[in-house]
Amino acid sequence: MTATEQYVNLLERLKPGELSLLREHAGRSLDDSLAAFDLFSGLWWPLRERNERAPRRGVAWVVSKLYASTPLENKPGRRFAWQLARCREDVDLEKDPVVKRFDRILTLPLSQIESALHWGLERISSHNLSLDWAKLTDDLSIWERESTRLRWAEEFLKPFKEDGNAH
Numbered sequence: 001m002t003a004t005e006q007y008v009n010l011l012e013r014l015k016p017g018e019l020s021l022l023r024e025h026a027g028r029s030l031d032d033s034l035a036a037f038d039l040f041s042g043l044w045w046p047l048r049e050r051n052e053r054a055p056r057r058g059v060a061w062v063v064s065k066l067y068a069s070t071p072l073e074n075k076p077g078r079r080f081a082w083q084l085a086r087c088r089e090d091v092d093l094e095k096d097p098v099v100k101r102f103d104r105i106l107t108l109p110l111s112q113i114e115s116a117l118h119w120g121l122e123r124i125s126s127h128n129l130s131l132d133w134a135k136l137t138d139d140l141s142i143w144e145r146e147s148t149r150l151r152w153a154e155e156f157l158k159p160f161k162e163d164g165n166a167h
Contacts, residue, residue, distance in 0.1 A: 002134065003051040003053045003054040003055070004053075004138050004141075005134045006051075007043070007047055007054065007060060008133040008134045010043045010047070011043070011063070011068075011071075011133070012071075012074060014043075018039055018068075019067075019068040020068070021035060021039055022036065022039065022040075022064050022065050023065070023068045023069050024036075027065075027114060027115060030061050040060075040061055043064065044060045044064075059137060059140045062110075062114050062140065063133065063137045063140065065114065066118060066121060066136075069118055069121070070118070070121035072121065072125055072129070072130055072133075073130040074130065075130035076132050077132055077135075078130045078132045079132055079135055079155050080117075080120065080131060080132075080139070081153070081155035081156040082155045082156065082159065083131060084098065084120050084123060084124060084156065085098075085155070086124075086129060087123040087124060087126070087127045087129075088159070099156075101116070101120070102120070106149045106153060110144065113143070117136075139152070
């Protein structure tokens with residue numbers, strides 16, 4: 001099991017009160033609250049001490065808040081971009097608001113992506129879909145790489161192409 005998968009397992013075991021504390025910190029810095037800092041440090045730091053391949057602290061903090069806000073079932077292979085594409089509203093790529101919002105996600109730096117991902121997770125949740133949380137975490141860890149964003153774009157477009165409706 002990878003360090004990222006171990007981190008996701010820790011998130012899945014959080015109690016309702018712990019999830020609530022993390023939800024309250026959506027969009028906020030790790031340093032804004034001693035209680036949130038202590039909770040997060042108790043999750044992340046022991047893992048980091050044992051494994052240098054643990055998710056980066058900033059990425060792990062964002063993912064913990066996203067998970068707390070929208071604790072979708074964790075299913076390997078259910079990548080964010082592909083799942084979001086399944087939530088489309090219009091077969092015409094140029095008219096679909098989901099496509100426009102997804103395009104914006106691809107342009108955001110990691111430091112500004114949390115609220116956009118939250119929107120996407122809410123969409124995925126509203127369609128009763130699951131998510132590969134470890135893959136999302138790993139992707140955010142290398143978000144600065146153009147290849148990561150290109151892969152997301154390809155994964156997002158795949159369901160449109162399969163339907164024969166990509167314009």
